[in-house]
Amino acid sequence: MKRKINLKNYPSKSGHFDAFGGVYVSETLIHPLRELFSAYKKYATSASFKKTLNSQLKDYVGRPTPIYYAESLSKQLGSSHIYLKREDLNHTGAHKINNALGQALLAKKMGKTRIIAETGAGQHGVATATACARLNLKCVVYMGEEDINRQSVNVYRMKLLGAEVVSVNSGTKTLKDALNEALRDWVTNVDDTHYIIGSVAGPHPYPMIVRDFQSVIGYEARNQFKKEYKCLPDYLVACVGGGSNAIGLFHPFLNDKVKIVGVEAGGSGIKSGKHAAPLSAGSPGVLHGNRTYIMEDENGQIKNTHSISAGLDYPGVGPEHSWLKDLKRVEYTAVTDDEALDAFFTLTQNEGIIPALETAHALAYAFQLAKKLKNKKILLNLSGRGDKDIDTIAKLKNIKL
Amino acid sequence: MTSRIPNIFNKNKSKNKKTFISYLVCGDPSKDITLSAMHTMSKSGVDIIELGIPFTDPIADGPTIQKSIDRSLKNNTSLRDVISVVKEFRKDNNDTAVVLMGYMNPVHKMGIDKFAKQINDTGVDGVLIVDSPPEESVMLNKYLTKYKKSHIYLASPTTTDQRMKNISKMSSGYVYYVTIKGITGSQLSNVSSIRKNVNKIKKYSNNNLPVAVGFGIKDSSSAQKMAAFSDGIIIGSSIVELIHKYSNNEKKMNSKLSTYISSISNVI
Incomplete structure (x- = not known):
């Protein structure tokens, strides 16, 4: 019988997620x-550290953040249900x-x-x-x-x-x-x-x-969901730039029977080459101290990225995501700038929540999923609020604030 | 063929001279100028040339070398180009050692086995991958050992004694002691602690492995100071700067470079 590996026990002592991760830095940084x-x-x-941190997270950050059922939007999209883990309600507006x-x-x-x-x-x-x-x-x-x-x-x-x-x-x-x-x-x-x-x-x-500090998102969500709905969600969806909000939600669910999807920034479309989606269209390489999927040219130079969202505009991704991709435990996909923008307006106008442009990528995919699936529960990490993006949006609409 | 590096250090030692190592970025402003500068440097007293492989994200380098890499990348200088420059260099020079120095990703992209074979075919003597410490370079080390090439590792002021032992075991050719906590082009300080660490590394290798020091050496006076207790000195940023300053006039560049290199070579 094949023994089930505990996906939560990684990285290894040397910092590897199998072939990914590691410590690719110059000697001076090894000791620190x-x-x-x-x-x-x-x-x-x-x-004692955990106690201090938890009390700060509660009184200063405002945790636990709620899970909000986007009922009217869900009904518009079909028979599935979209739940939002409201990380945008944290102090400073994001996870x-x-x-x-x-x-x-x-x-x-x-x-x-x-x-x-x-x-x-x-x-x-x-x-x-x-x-x-x-x-x-x-x-x-x-x-x-x-x-x-x-x-x-x-x-x-x-x-x-x-x-x-x-x-x-x-x-x-x-x-x-x-x-x-x-x-x-x-x-x-x-x-x-x-x-x-x-x-x-x-x-x-x-x-x-x-990941460990962000896993509070997933542990909270898992408990909240079980308590409120007496089950686990069918799908988890989060946007992936470097991937911290995504891994924070995903990690506590890795050993569960839950489908997980990470959404990258597709920019002007994967085919256009103008995007920031290394997991969807990159190859394994070494960048910023770890081995992971990156966007590189045929000579191993890091390619320019493009995304409407500054937070996803990164040619690499956390090594744990690369590992989860190759294990096929998490599915990674990408949505375009335009799709993300549509989702930004849809959530704002239908639920009265202005999401960050990063988060809007996850929303765009979740909406597609909700239209396609019947009676599924989709939990999305609403990783940040969109106030910071108001200027960008206004500019796109030719509005002077 | 076998790395030229051990012989170079031995020969210099018997003459009571220290080994002079210079660094430049390949392809700034062009492969031809790089080649020309390499020949000038070897004629003026450089024993080993560290030839920089350009990479978009050089996290260990200061502004001088970053800008040089950017200029080189504007010409799309690739790892293949760097290797081709060495091949060209070898047509007229069989004595000066060449070490390819750079970051992991271009090598990773080419494939470690292919990289090792290509450098062997073209007369490269050693490799130094800045962001690939011993733990992450077992495969590279295996291939370089197979082809009898030198694998140079860095040691730094933050390196613990245990690691220094390990690094002196894994290294061949020389150990590159980074004199400061910082990036290339920074200021030199605390000579006595540099001396202490250099001696430690020598002790760990039973004096079998030369230790060269780099980062912060800019002129004959700092070179002399560092050469007093090490086996060799490495100069990078100052050379990169000089090449850039006069690169639009090859003749002038070579004469300035020659004067500068001689002024260092004469005092170490």
Whole structure:
């Protein structure tokens, strides 16, 4: 008889999800990464740390977030039911705070006084700046010049919170280059600085740490769903850029009989080549400290990505997603900018919830699924609210705010 | 053929000289200029050339080398091109060692077995993949050993004693000691701790493996300081800068490069 593997027991001690993950960094970062791993094992799994974090998540972040049944929209789409895990209701407006707060508390325990972070849409930057203001830590956020232009509100929020926002104008001037720059800062200031990576990407132990802090989404949702509906959902759907909100929802369900779908940014369409969907159209390679699916050319150079959503505009993806794809445990698909935009308006107008453009990708797919399936329960991670995207939307509609 | 690197260090040692290692990015501003600069450097006193493989996301490099890589990538310089430059170089030079230095992904894309075979066919002597520490390069190490090539690893101020032991075991050719916590092109500091760590690595390899130091060496005075206790010194950013500054005038570039390299070579 084939023994069932426990999908929740990964990564391995060396940080691998079978052929994915690992620690592809220059020698100087090896020791700080090991220190981080030890500190994480020592503190984050202790009862007192968990107690502190949970009380902060409750009183400061506003957890647990509810599951909302989008009844009228579901009825319009057919006989299936769409449920929204309302991560947009977290303090700062997205799931990113779950991880930022957890890691900031860990940094405090490690005696670090300075925090750095990279950000794409600005949600992780805002969450990190918030956690740093709350815990009295110095905060520097790296952000691509192009993203600074399209997410100006979040840039100002970070500054209000006391963070220094550093504009990155190397390479493609987006998230990937912000990550490069943050890694360069970290290697230079490792003694007093902790790097809070915002996604389940990067070298081990980051994909594991970020996943663990985000798994609160899935554990909560699983309990809430069982309690309210006496069953598990049939489908889980979440958007995937680096993949932190998705893995946060998916991970606690990996051993369950639940279909799981991750939705990537299809940009102008996979065939156009202008997208940010490495799992749908990329190949395994090495980027930002781990082996994972990436978007590369025939010479192994990282390709430019395109997405209407800054938070999904990344040529790599967390290694655990690559592993789950190859295991066929999770199905990965992509929706286009236009499909995501349609979903953005549909949810806003029918349910009175303005979703983030990232989240709108998951919504677009969930709506397609609901139209196709009969009587299925679809749980979607509503990972963030769309206030930050108002400018982008208005511009697309030629409206001057 | 077998790596030239061990012989180079031995020969220099018998002459009481330290080994001079230079770095440049292949293809900035063109393959021809790279080739020309390689010949000039070897004629002026460089023993080993680290030839940079351009990569879009060079996380260990400072602005000088990043910009150089960007310029090279504008010409679409690929790993295949880098290997072809070495092939060209070998037509006129059989003494200077060439180490390919870069990041994992272009090598991963080509395939480690194919990469190892190609470098063997073209007279490359060693490989240094910055983002591939011993734990992640078992396969590469196996292939380089098979073809008798040097596999150079980095050691840094944050490397623990246990790791230094392991790195000196896995390395061949030389160990590249990174003098600072930081990126290429940074300032040098704390000479006594660099000396201490260099001596430690030598001890762990029973003095069988040369230790070269790099990052932060810019001129003859810093080169001399570092050469005093190491087996070799590595200069990158300053050379990259110099090539860029005069690259539109090949003759002038070569004369400036020659003067600069000689000024270092004479004092180490």
